[in-house]
Amino acid sequence: MLDKLMNIDRRIVFILVALAVIIPTKLSVNLPVSVSEPTQKLYDYIDDLPAGATIMIAFDYGPASLPELHPMARAVLKQCFEKNIRVIGLTLAADAPTLANTLMEEVAEENEAMVGEDYVFLGYRPGGTLVILGMGNSIASVFDSDYSGTALAEIPMMENIKNYDQISLLLDLASGSTTEGWITYANAQYDLRIASGVTGVLISQMYPFLQTGQLVGLIAGISGAAEYEDLIDTPAKAMKWINIESFVHLLIVGLVILGNIAFFIRNRQEE
């Protein structure tokens, strides 16, 4: 029995996880969210920007991380459009343009923002760090047109935007190491202010940059997204999912404790 508790078949663990996800979706649980400091910092930074300022959002994630990062993007875009802050979207991930463009169009429509005036989506260029570096000198040298093919010179909001000097913030929504790239190349070399929104597994990696001030703020995983939704007073998917996630975390903690109790009892018996 003790051995069984110590070595539960992984398939049983999988079934328990599935149940811990499915059952709470059927219950309406609404747990209060407390806003963490890194999320608050980003919100305040954008909130303090004057109307007409421009920020960049790098959608550096593919479809896999969409459930975790799309709510962040949606919340920040809404905040920007409501405050008349212009947004330049782009991506370093080959499989992101369609999803990023669709999201920008959706949120823009909901908030009556106009393409070319309030926002523009530049699309994707391969090259990663080279793209980041290239835009430091001239955005048009890397993206000569936007995602729909309109030349940058013909886009009204890009008229006075040449490079990072005219950008107030870059928010990197990332499922990989792109934030480090933006910090190393765009922040260190061109003084561009950087903020980040990352998936759960990358959260702890971002803390050194937060402490040094290289990151203006951080949206940490789905919990960060829920906090941001709370800040803009628009509860949406992240708020729902973070409640579900609570149960999965509880389950994992329960399993770990169970395994350790069995381990402890068996050790005592052996002694």
Next chain:
Amino acid sequence: MRRQVPLVLCFFFGVTIILTRFSPHPFSQSFYEEVNSWALIIFPFAFVLATVTLIRSHVTRIRRRSEHWQYSFIVFAGLIAMVVIGVPFGPQHPVFEWLFNNIQVPMDATMFSLLAFFIASAAYRAFRARTFEATLLLVTAIIVMIGNVPIGDLIWSETSSVKQWILNNPNLSARRGIILGVSLGVISQSIRIILGIERSYLGGGD
């Protein structure tokens, strides 16, 4: 000669690109931009290379009737469908978007969601209080896991503050140590590559 040319190129561009970072003069900046543009050009070629390699490897699988060779037809079906719609009509074509949103997005999300299951099974197996250090790790992990979700503060109102302290202090110190080591390792590795001491990327040791 086959080795010397890339080694010389690597040395030349390695050193000059480092120097351009210290020189704001227009000449060095335009040189830097030029090299950047050349490097950027290489990446689209990689996609062509990828497609060719993919086709070759799956044709070989079908020809040799390797195990599960039938799946290679699905690869070709997907490839042809996306190219036929994506290349002439662009990625904003409704059919392309439909395929992307209804096939690629759910399939990718499925793979990512496996992580939840694997984290559960790996955590259950790995977190055992075998030693003092392992016990410390176990307790810390539980606090961070619970502190990351709203239920943590319901159990104990200070959970998220303790979690934040763990992330800001012990986590950060350990991570900085690793980052410093890794950064020095990267610098040292880069010097080895620029000086031609490390040549593995040219295929082979010597």
Next chain:
Amino acid sequence: MSKTIQCVVVCLVLCVSLAFSQGLSPPSNVTAMDTPNDDGSSVTIKWDAAPEDSGISGYQILRRIAGGGLEEIGEMLPAGATSYVDATIEKGNAYAYIVRAVSDAEATVDSNETAPAKGTGEWFHTGKIPLFIAMLLFGAVIVWNIYYARSGKEVFVRRIPGLEAVDEAIGRATEMGRSILYSLGLGRVDEVPTIASMTILGQVARRTADYETPLRVPCRDPIVMNVVREVVRTAYLDEGRPDVYNEENVFFVTESQFAYAAGVDGIMIREKPAAIFLQGQFFAESLILAETGNSIGAIQIAGTDSEHQLPFFIAACDYTLIGEELYAASAYLSREPMLLGSLRGQDWGKVLIFITMILGVVLELSGVNWITTLLQRVN
């Protein structure tokens, strides 16, 4: 007669502007000069701060190209501003500037016109001198240590269990008659961990060539795949076994992160390799790969500098190379003096950083903060 009219008009204009600018004093000590440490695309204008009760609510910068008219540039600057960088100049032209102080009532008063200034690009960024010296110092330390090791002096390298286990893993696969799976992760060819991983792969390939153990390398990047083919082929050639090399065993899977994870997982489940190497740059797919490898009972040796993925590898793999151990692998496995020397140099670098940190903390605690200031300047 006309001269008299002109004089009256000028006097009137002067009186009106004086009335409007009453209480406003013009910005003083206005200078325009080439912005230091730039590419010559800007000129910096500086002036003295106005007293708080000056009534100035902002400044407008005006400029004039030699022989041309005055033009306003940029937006209105706040009252506290004392400098402005004009980055809209055309290279080669000299510009003279005027700083116009503006009051709340929109009264204005102009400063004297500055001497014309041109933008000139500098060859060396003086603000980066400390960084340049640090770079030279660290480079010199490494090069010196390489020569030290080359001179035949022994270099001690501590035991790295993950690398010691390479032979064990290959031996086990050979005994079981199963293949070895080697993943270089998601890194591209220009990323250092990928290059480090190629070095380890070269050493693994040499050993598998001897034992004729199949070595399967699924790649995520086509350029990496081509380089890896060359690495493996050369290793087999060096071991005198080109006949065992099979190009098809190094193959491209997909660029997509999770499709790659699915592909590699599929290979693990179908082929059940006895040993799995996960070396390079990994992200969220790390645990998906490592747990699948664990479920098929393979001996797993992981190594990454992506420190956020280390916990997953440590939980699911038998051995894990942590951070810089990945970079030490080539020196450790090949025992090449030049590589060992660079490792020693790296350690010296660490010692230098430790000394700076300790000194910085001690000085900061004693109220001396020049080290902190210096490092902030470098940043």
